[in-house]
Amino acid sequence: MEVYKFGGASVRNGENIRQLGQILASAPRPLVVVVSAMGKTTNALERIVDAYFFHNRDWQEELNALKNYHFTVARELFNENNKVLAHLEGLFSSLEAILTTQPSMNYDYDYDRIVHFGELLSTTIISHYLNDIGIKNTWLDARSVIKTDSNYRQANIDWDITGQLIKQKIDFRDTDLYITQGFIASDHNGQPVTLGREGSDFSAAIFAWALEASKLTVWKDVDGIYSADPKYYPEARRFDRLSYRETT
Ligand code: ASP
Ligand code: MG
Numbered sequence: 001m002e003v004y005k006f007g008g009a010s011v012r013n014g015e016n017i018r019q020l021g022q023i024l025a026s027a028p029r030p031l032v033v034v035v036s037a038m039g040k041t042t043n044a045l046e047r048i049v050d051a052y053f054f055h056n057r058d059w060q061e062e063l064n065a066l067k068n069y070h071f072t073v074a075r076e077l078f079n080e081n082n083k084v085l086a087h088l089e090g091l092f093s094s095l096e097a098i099l100t101t102q103p104s105m106n107y108d109y110d111y112d113r114i115v116h117f118g119e120l121l122s123t124t125i126i127s128h129y130l131n132d133i134g135i136k137n138t139w140l141d142a143r144s145v146i147k148t149d150s151n152y153r154q155a156n157i158d159w160d161i162t163g164q165l166i167k168q169k170i171d172f173r174d175t176d177l178y179i180t181q182g183f184i185a186s187d188h189n190g191q192p193v194t195l196g197r198e199g200s201d202f203s204a205a206i207f208a209w210a211l212e213a214s215k216l217t218v219w220k221d222v223d224g225i226y227s228a229d230p231k232y233y234p235e236a237r238r239f240d241r242l243s244y245r246e247t248t
Pocket of ligand 1: 007008036037042043118182183196197198199200201
């Protein structure tokens with residue numbers, strides 16, 4: 001089996017999600033696909049946490065913008081009566097329910113409760129979209145298989161339990177494709193946790209390790225390795241050949 005990981009930039013709009021669909025249509029099976037939150041969603045959620053916890057700004061505006069963004073992408077991919085829209089509404093209501101209660105005394109705990117929604121939203125959209133276009137898949141809740149301690153925002157993996165749960169839940173019996181979240185997990189009380197910013201690659205490696213994957217592919221939104229990030233440096237050159245040494 002193989003593991004693919006798609007980062008936030010690769011799923012930031014409808015067009016990119018369609019491309020992901022094309023890639024998965026001809027991808028090997030069995031396959032586990034690990035996805036980040038769309039675009040800059042995690043940054044937006046961090047601003048929401050700050051506004052909520054420190055009462056220093058209005059989080060509602062920021063939340064509306066995030067909602068708008070996700071529904072705009074959803075409208076590009078689905079028709080108006082698709083059941084995914086109710087799903088997304090449900091996720092945003094759960095998020096809003098947290099934001100309308102008092103913050104806890106623990107910033108990091110509140111951070112994880114709120115920020116982990118980014119990956120739930122992206123994978124909900126993507127899993128529904130793929131099923132709609134005939135790429136049958138099962139949405140897997142990473143919180144139910146990746147188990148950690150309660151060191152919020154930088155949780156440490158419980159490798160024994162995590163390995164067991166991943167092997168148990170991802171048995172490929174009824175499906176040959178799972179769509180799951182990077183970056184998020186849960187502690188032993190079932191509270192959501194995150195694994196540190198940019199943690200999705202780590203999540204993908206955890207799945208690859210537990211399932212003894214033959215290959216882990218981290219998809220990027222550029223067509224090769226460049227001398228610099230071509231988004232910021234238009235003069236960046238793409239390398240046609242690179243030795244293993246030069247890449248590390
Ligand atoms: N969404 C998380 C972040 O932006 C995790 C990741 O993308 O790897 O940090
Ligand atoms: Mg990333």
